[in-house]
Amino acid sequence: MTTLSWKRLRRSITAFALGGLALVAAGTAMAEDYPTKPVTFVVGFPPGGSTDVVARILAKHMTDTLGQPVLVENRPGAGGSVGIGHVAKSDPDAYTLGVSGVGASILINALGRNTGYDFDKELDVIGVMGTLGLVIAGRTGLEQKTLPELIQYAKDNPGKLTYGTSGVGTPGHLAMAYLLSLAKVDMLHIPYKGNTPLMNDVLGGHVDVAVLTTPGAAEQVRAGGIIAYAVSSPERSPLMPNVPTVIEGGFEGFTATLWNLLVAPKGSPEGAKMRLSEALNKAMQDADVLASYAKQGLAPTITTPAQAQTFYETERAKWDKVIADAGIKKK
Amino acid sequence: MLENVLLGFATAVSPENLFYCFLGVFLGTFIGVLPGLGSLAAISMLLPISFYLEPTTALIRLAGIFYGGAYGGSISSILLNLPGTPSAAITALDGNPMAKQGRAGVALFITAIASFVGGMIGVVALMGFGPAIARLGLGFGPGGYFALVLLGLVAAVTVGGGSVVKGLSMTVLGLLLGTVGTDVTSGEFRYTFDFVEMRDGLSLVALCMGLFGIAEVIGSVHQAGARKITEKVTMRGMVPTRDDVRRSYGPVARGASIGGFLGALPGAGTVIAAFLAYATELRVARDKSRFGKGAVEGIAAPEAANNAAAQTAFIPTLTIGIPGSPTMSIMLGALMIHGISPGPLLVTDHPDVFWGLIASFWIGNVFLLVLNIPLIGIWVRVLQFPYKYIYPVVIALICIGVYSMRTSLFDVGFVVVFGALGYLFQRTGYSAAPLILGFVLGPMLEENLRRAMLMARGDPIRLVADPLTGSILSLSALLLVWAVFGAVRRLAHMRRLAERPSENPAENPAESPSGEA
């Protein structure tokens, strides 16, 4: 806290004394100096998870660009908010950065849960680290093979079908609840702790419908273990080109994607943030990174910090509306 | 089949892969020996390095770390009573008393052999019946898991030994501690006291290190003088007696079968395996009083079960893409980093990866044996150091180990709380092992029961009507009846003894569960 106010004080003094132009000059000077020591990406999930994998792929490439090691530090807990909370409280020197997902950036807060930080006031968005669609899938025993058929069946048999998600308040849960509210049908929600037990139960036929992440689902669809009804991304997934989008299934404007933002503590030097943004965008154009992204169903994104901020604000407005319209109760 | 195996060995025996397999086993053992750090810690810490290797090589190296870590964890639980995982806690039940009796070398030797045999049986099951076992695993829905977890808990209560009330109290406390965090079914926070750090529940490692490690050290410091290790480290001191060997056959075979089967069930399997194996030995043993005081069966069975389960846990991971444990999900993550999507088609799409890995399991297990048998002598020498120079380092390593698991100071604080509790429990004859099992299984029990009831639309008959669920539930009921029957008979026996003038030393309540004399 003291460091933050110190920083603010220092900044305002500088601004008064030298004027805005001097600040920009200082920023550029910083950019040349940055980074002089290893940079840390804080991931709010354990190693080996999808967020961790994204962070490591990008960190590897950005290490080459920045000329300093980019390390990945796992601080798992509370849907990523333990890690992002740590970043928010770190020195604003752009050496401690966070990989912030939908939950830690928006959902936990939007559902009335305290994250321990104020995303807008304590963090700066540097860039978007790619987006990933969700898949609405069903057990193979179901006779309905398309999304409209499934919705019609659910309409005729209210409450008969069950749908599993990776947890209460996860993007999958909210997206599905929103879809069901749009279609005005009733299915029983079965929450799981993550994708693994959910996948087990939909493969074993214990739950009817499941909202899954793309790379895992694509493999199961290919092997015929589950039926894919639709993907929630705006466009079809290259991993499953035959599976239509929810929009194609008759729900105009329906999208739900997972993403990660690269964030820095508020007040980090502008020059350093620009340097990071450039390095991130360069990674997004690298052939190896693109190949890894494609294998995981991730869509690469190239954004300036300003565009990334707009992306975040649009997403936040969308999820707020989803939560309100789907009638999810806040805690 | 045979050509696949040959392909596997051709992949695995390349000098590079052999080197990394050996390195993995070595590093895994080394990190696993550190208090609090087991195979999960070893794998997650060493994961980043595998980024720069070929996918098969990376996986072989991780598999090596995995075995090494598990065995290393057994070493520290046996020598210093520092288990970091539930299965290591079981090994410590009899392994640590053996070490205190000066039979650490024998305990480590039997552990190594039982792990090896268990692992080999597991690999054979994996090769022979992989897909079949995987399908069986999928048949377990929420009801089946609930029943299985309940079976594990019933076994735990009967494992406790000593006072039934105390064993039950510890199990219930463990279950209660397991409810801390976010409730999966409702998303509600329970007992989090508004701490973000507590939403994912308490740290298992902090709990284990406090209840076992810290408590053990506090209890041992003043006995350090009396605890002179008389054991001479000779080859003879390490080799089990004929009696030890004879006693181990059955437990290893039973343990490996139990573990081999349960390992295939994602989530619950690997945790329950060691416990059920131990409980089984306790059931079939003629002289139950030897358990908890250094019975060879008490380490042979759980170690064999644990390692067989560790192997068959790869079945759901590799054949259907469902990781059976946190360690397995890291292995899948490693595959994903290398652009291989794990799933049911892995075997057909990447036969070199799949069969290379399986071949490396054989090689890794052999390395583990080759590496560790000669090292036993060195490990045992650790005990010959004066305890006063060991324990401060142990405390320091517990601290850094717990901290590094989640980079969390919060967890270090919990070590203090659980350390204090653990010491009090140890002084008053409460065993921490059922607490750990309750803690690990509690969330699975509750989650699956509530999920099953949701799916059965609140109808308990529909839940029990499922043949799988029903039969496992009956098995638990049978075990419970058996235990109660046994307890009643013991009570009657005691009463008869009490009528005689002599005292029964076996029921002396002053005896602590760790078997310190």
Place this chain on the structure above:
Amino acid sequence: MKVMSLRLVVAVILALIGVVALVLALDYEMGSARRMGPGYFPVVLSAILILLSLGEIVASLLRPEARSIDWRPMIMILGAVTAFGVTLYLFGMIPAFFAVIGLAAQSERHFGWLPALVLAAVTSLGAYLLFSRFLGMTIPLVQFGP
């Protein structure tokens, strides 16, 4: 130092844990056996824990036993772990090792400062090599202020 009935103390602690857990759990939605809420398990479990420890309380009153607590190692070692956490937060990993080993060593009356310092130095070096150099973990070695 002797405490008259440690068994009673532990049983009371367990009962208190049960009572606190029960009181807190009453805030969570209970639900029914058919549709259990988040409060169902905690309420049932804490009630069982209370009953079991009440039994132990009665039993230990009927049969008091003298058990001892080794206060010195208990305080020193728990203090050492606490000191590790505080020092790590404020000054980094190396000072934290000196704090934890220095304090833990005081569990023994005649440990001596020199061996403690040597142990701490050796452990710090080992941990530095393993965690910082080999595993690349980002624990600050020495720092001033959090």
